[in-house]
Amino acid sequence: MYSVRIGTPFCGRELERLTEFLQQQELRYDESITYTVVLEDEGTIAATGSCHNNVIKCVAVAPEYRGQNLLSEIMTRLTAHFFNEGITHYFGFTKPKNRVLFGGMGLYPVAETENVLLLENRKNGLKRYLTQLTRQTEQAIGQQTAGKGNGIGAIVANCNPFTRGHRYLMETAAGQCEWLHVFILSEEQGMFGAEERFRMVQDGVQDIPNIILHPTSDYLISPAVFPTYFIKEKSQAYEINCMLDITLFCEAIASELHITKRFVGSEPHCAVTNAYNTCLKQHLPKYGIQLMELPRLETGGRVISASVVREAMQRGMLQEVADMLPESTFTCLERREHHAGTEV
Structure with missing residues (x-):
C-alpha cells in the first residue's frame, strides 16, 4: 500500500527529495509548479505528478515501480485536484514517445514536433x-x-x-x-x-x-x-x-x-x-x-x-x-x- 503526500507546492527537504527523484528520471523540477502528488513506498518515492494551473508537469514513475498502475493513480489525483479547482480543460506536455502511455490516461494529442507532444483532456478540443x-x-x-x-x-x-x-x-x-x-x-x-x-x-x-x-x-x-x-x-x-x-x-x-x-x-x-x-x-x-x-x-x-x-x-x-x-x-x-x- 502506497502512502500519498501532497505539496502545494513542496519546500525544504521535501522539495529536495522530489528534485532528486525527478533528476533520476531525467527530468528537472519546474519552478512554476503549484500542486504535487507523490506516492511513496515506505519512505521511497515511487511516482509523482504535478501541475501549474491547468498544465500537468513532471510526471514520473520509478523504473522498479512501473507496470503497477501508479501513473493511473497519479492522474486520478491530479484530475480530482482540477475538479476541486473548477478546471475542466487541462493539458500535458511530454516527449512524443509517451503518446500511448498518456493516451491511456484520457489525454488526446493536440500538436506534435520531433521533440514535444502537447495533449489535452478534450477529444476534438x-x-x-x-x-x-x-x-x-x-x-x-x-x-x-x-x-x-x-x-x-x-x-x-x-x-x-x-x-x-x-x-x-x-x-x-x-x-x-x-x-x-x-x-x-x-x-x-x-x-x-x-x-x-x-x-x-x-x-x-x-x-x-x-x-x-x-x-x-x-x-x-x-x-x-x-x-x-x-x-x-x-x-x-x-x-x-x-x-x-x-x-x-x-x-x-x-x-x-x-x-x-x-x-x-x-x-x-x-x-x-x-x-x-x-x-x-x-x-x-x-x-x-x-x-x-x-x-x-x-x-x-x-x-x-x-x-x-x-x-x-x-x-x-x-x-x-x-x-x-x-x-x-x-x-x-x-x-x-x-x-x-x-x-x-
Whole structure:
C-alpha cells in the first residue's frame, strides 16, 4: 500500500527529495509548479505528478515501480485536484514517445514536433476551437468592411495592458491586409486578467473596420511559460518549445483562417520575445506565411512598453506614462486605480 503526500507546492527537504527523484528520471523540477502528488513506498518515492494551473508537469514513475498502475493513480489525483479547482480543460506536455502511455490516461494529442507532444483532456478540443474561430470570423466579416491590403494577417499579443504601441502595430498591420486576426492571449497571469485585457483591446481598436478579435483559449501560450522540464539540452529547450507553438499556429489556426502574414513588433530589450521572433523568422516561411516585423513606437524618446506602464502603476504614477496609452486604456486604468484607492 502506497502512502500519498501532497505539496502545494513542496519546500525544504521535501522539495529536495522530489528534485532528486525527478533528476533520476531525467527530468528537472519546474519552478512554476503549484500542486504535487507523490506516492511513496515506505519512505521511497515511487511516482509523482504535478501541475501549474491547468498544465500537468513532471510526471514520473520509478523504473522498479512501473507496470503497477501508479501513473493511473497519479492522474486520478491530479484530475480530482482540477475538479476541486473548477478546471475542466487541462493539458500535458511530454516527449512524443509517451503518446500511448498518456493516451491511456484520457489525454488526446493536440500538436506534435520531433521533440514535444502537447495533449489535452478534450477529444476534438482543438477542432471545436477552430470551428469557433471560423464562426467568429464569419460574424465579423458580415458586419465589417475589408481593408485595402492583400492577404490575411495575424497578430498574437498579450496586451498587459493595451498601449499605443499595440495600437500602432494593429493599425499598421490592418492597413496591409484584407482582414487582420488579432489573438489576445487567454492566460491568467500578470497584472491584468484575460477578460480585462481583451476589453481594453476591443475598446482601443473598435474604429479599425477589418480587425477580427479572438481570445486564444488555451491553444496559444506565452513563450515565457513554455515547459522545459523534460528536455535534456536546456540550451535548446526554448527553441524546441517555440517550435511547438509555431507548429500549432501554422498547421491548425493559420490553415483554418487562411493566414498568410504574421505581424510582430521589434523587441530589442526582451531576450525571450526577441528569441521567439527569431524563431518565427526562421520557420514561418516553411508554411507560406510571411513574418512582418515593425519597429517599436516611441514617445518622448522612450520606447512604448507595457512593462513600463505596469511599473508606473505599481508606483501610483500612471500620469507619467499617459503618453504611452490610448485614451480608452488610460480611462480604464484611471478607473482601476480609483477603485483600488477606495478599497484601501
